[in-house]
Amino acid sequence: MQQPMTAYRPQPKVVDLPFSLQDIKEAIPPHCFESSVVKSLSYFVWDVFIVCVLYVIAHSLDSWFFWPIFWAMQGTMFWALFVVGHDCGHGSFSRYKWLNNLIGHLSHTPILVPFHGWRISHRTHHKNTGNIDTDESWYPITESKYNEMEWLEKFVRFKMVLFVYPLYLFKRTPGRKGTHFDPNSPLFRPSEKWDVLTSTICCSLMIGLLGFLTYQWGFLWLVKYYLGPYIVFVMWLDLVTFLHHTDPDIPWYRGENWYFLKGALSTVDHDYGFINDIHHNIGTHVAHHIFLTMPHYHLKTATEAIKPILGEYYRKSDHSILDAFIRGYNNCYVVPDEGGKVYCEPREL
Template sequence: MTQSQTRPILAESRAWKTAVAPYQQPDLRRSVWQIVNTLVPYFLVWFLMVPAYRISFWLALPLIILAGGFTVRAFIIFHDCGHGSFFPSRRANEIVGFITGLITFTPFFAWRHGHALHHSASGDLDRRGDGDVWMMTVDEYLASPWWLRAAYRIYRYPLVLFVISPLILFLFVHRIPLKGRKRERRSVWLTNVALVMIVTLMSLLIGFKTYAILQLSVLGLAASAGVWLFYVQHQYEEVYWKRHYEWDYATAAVEGSSFYKLPKILQWFTGNIGFHHIHHLSPRIPNYNLEPCHNANPELHVEPLTLLQSFKCIRYRLWDEANYRLIGFGELKKIARA
């Protein structure tokens, strides 16, 4: 079933609520085991990475890549805690969310606030901006001054979007209490204080230079992978974007979020987040229940986006409202001449 074929099912019926309901209950045993098989290897890899780096950076590189993978997996746990889906207890979600937020350099409550806005407005052209990749429509781009068009082109350049911007986001933007209620702003400061303590302790134990090089390398890889995942989950050719008056939550969830079919090892490290259409349909489903929910409900199946196919998404830059699809700058020239 393609994504366009799901529209009648979702628009005319709310049976999907019944379909996803059995998978929304977290399993404490599975959640605890996921913490163990993520955080224990993460710290073990760090323990091995330091002596390897002191011999040679290249000897440490495979461990850096592995630590980056476990950081991504820790972020998925953090993400589930943000949705309140990882534990039955709200307090447990908040505690584990704060701890995994330190690993991923992300303040829990502030991120949770912004991410909730993303879920509530995903696919809505009139409510873009919170937790989204910056995306302009063709008309907006053509009507913009030269400096804004230049800034947009720079932002959407792959080196900037997937390498430079992720590091800036996780190292600096997440350090600033930009908006939200008192609790969101306070979570930024508490995370910053805790990170300063961690940096100080690690610098005393292994030296600042060693820690900085290893941490920046691990975080840089994980941040780039995370932004890439988020990008391909919402930036593919026939993705769903509608004006608010014709926007529908369930249709936006399934048609506006990809089924990113990854090799099993990458699916494990990314915590099944490739089943993103299921996740957006029901954020209350813990990551380990996303695949079972997908497999049990053929009516929610969509055309998968493979790893190889996903690299084509890099060329998409602008939303063509007239033709309901993303286009590249090359196609923009044809539209501008028309």
Template sequence: MALPDKNRSWRKTIAPYERPSVARSVWQLFNTIAPLLLLWYGAYWSLSVTYWLTLFLTVITAGLLVRVFIIFHDCCHGSFFNNRMANEVVGTISGILTYCPFYQWRFSHSVHHATNGNLDRRGTGDVWTLTVQEYLALPPLKRLGYRLYRNPLILFGLGPAYVFLIEYRFNRKEAKMKERLNTYTINVGIAALAGLLCWAVGWKAFLLIQGPTFLLSGLAGFWLFYVQHQFEHTYFEKDENWDYVNAALHGSSFYKLPKILHWFTGNIGFHHIHHLSPRVPNYYLERAHDDNAMFQIAPPVTLLSSLRSFRFRIWDEHRKQLMGFSYIKRFQMSRNNPSNVLKPK
């Protein structure tokens, strides 16, 4: 269901939530960074007790690192502080902690927001998604490449390690000097912080703590981004039919999580609100959703139902929904036999 024309006053409705609070932003920095540092030290201390305790603490530490990434994310949108310089400084520091280049990521993510769900403008800052027809037009080797990319073991296993450790260390070809220098600054910051911690606790202890923390936070980050756009009845349209509001409210999920997980993930589960207006700070997303019925039409996804996203691989323009690879054979049969109408199972 599209947002009714009479409710196209959404810009005026959402405007009050777009004003960041310095007090709330500073408090969020404190209640995220302080426990992150304490838990990292606690994980180091626990190495002398049992590594099982260390692993338990790294799970919580990874959750806090996801929360740091949400702060980084808000800074990229200029929504964490009113002051541009404050967003850039905090964004760069949080980028060092999360291994993300601030200017580079800000660019690709802004493209993602401007093109989410647009079939003619895919390819920057999104999950590689093909239509059935595009997949069938590929040569066998490229089909295999797409299948491997969409395999959960690669997408959520190798994917985070490759992106955060390798891809983000290099500038894009079109990057200007300011963006390039920021990437170099963050790379040096990451190396300096890792070196300092190795000097302080030893390289083995560093890897035993930072290794699982990095892998778990990266996996969680990838999963959140994936499930927020890769659900069954998401939104994809050709450029001439694409609509920003419908892409936000129907192409971005409302990931209905337990309160504690909304806290660790900085309310990013209210992703439809975020896509409608990326200027809303993370701590106002839930309020904007709860206060306004017009924003509550986004399809809710629960922890349990989100697991179904593992099987969604390819977009069918006929049915307007994501399907699994097993659907391709049915699609081919329907083309060979027009009387075989494609119906939901």
């Protein structure tokens, strides 16, 4: 049963932002755009070190009282490694493409993310953020598309939001065709074939390794040492990306109403408390969407610098992480079929 349509919001005329991309860039200290190989590598090495330490502790204790704690901690570190690979995908890890690709694969392959396949689709997301017709991920469904969806598809899309990332890698999201593992997918250009194949092969080898170790030590080993942390990692990834782009107050645009900077500002910063440093301040997301190649360790400085320029256009949630999630989960289902500037509306399955 569908809920009644929410109150109509008058559609304002298309108005350009009162500042330009250059205005924002000039407000940021120049060093924020520079990456350091040593600093970037230090984050990667530290994350790997913590992952190894946690495995040693878990293996030594081998206690069912500790395994759930281990899963939560190790899954969070898997998520931190993903963020390091995320910087590699944007080229903000270093100026060297070969190093970005190497660390990107070392960060993403162990957590079964096809680095190049993800990198390319994520590039599409950043180029089209806030565009209801062309954004790649976490965009709301139009009213007509929602009415065409089967109940099961709606359930997975709207009720299983913290577990859908593996499915997205294989199937993308409603209205988008292709897979992140096939170089012939519409996601990719012909020139990107070998990049995609390389990452697919790496993930296949990782699955083979996990299969071999499971054969040697049993399915319980897989659950304790890998599946537990992996599920927590997926939940972190889905939670954070959902919160960045899912809020009833975030506008979505169509046609000439959209351009890059307006779309980039249709995202929200969130405060994750002590987790901020662990997952490399990925919650500082507005500045990241404006300047994709800015290293994560400069985002906080850049954000403080651009706040006076952005003014009311800068969005940071005043809600706790749980409240913000519930707010988006209950209210962000569909957008109207028409309108240059639209907002999410709630529905019931």
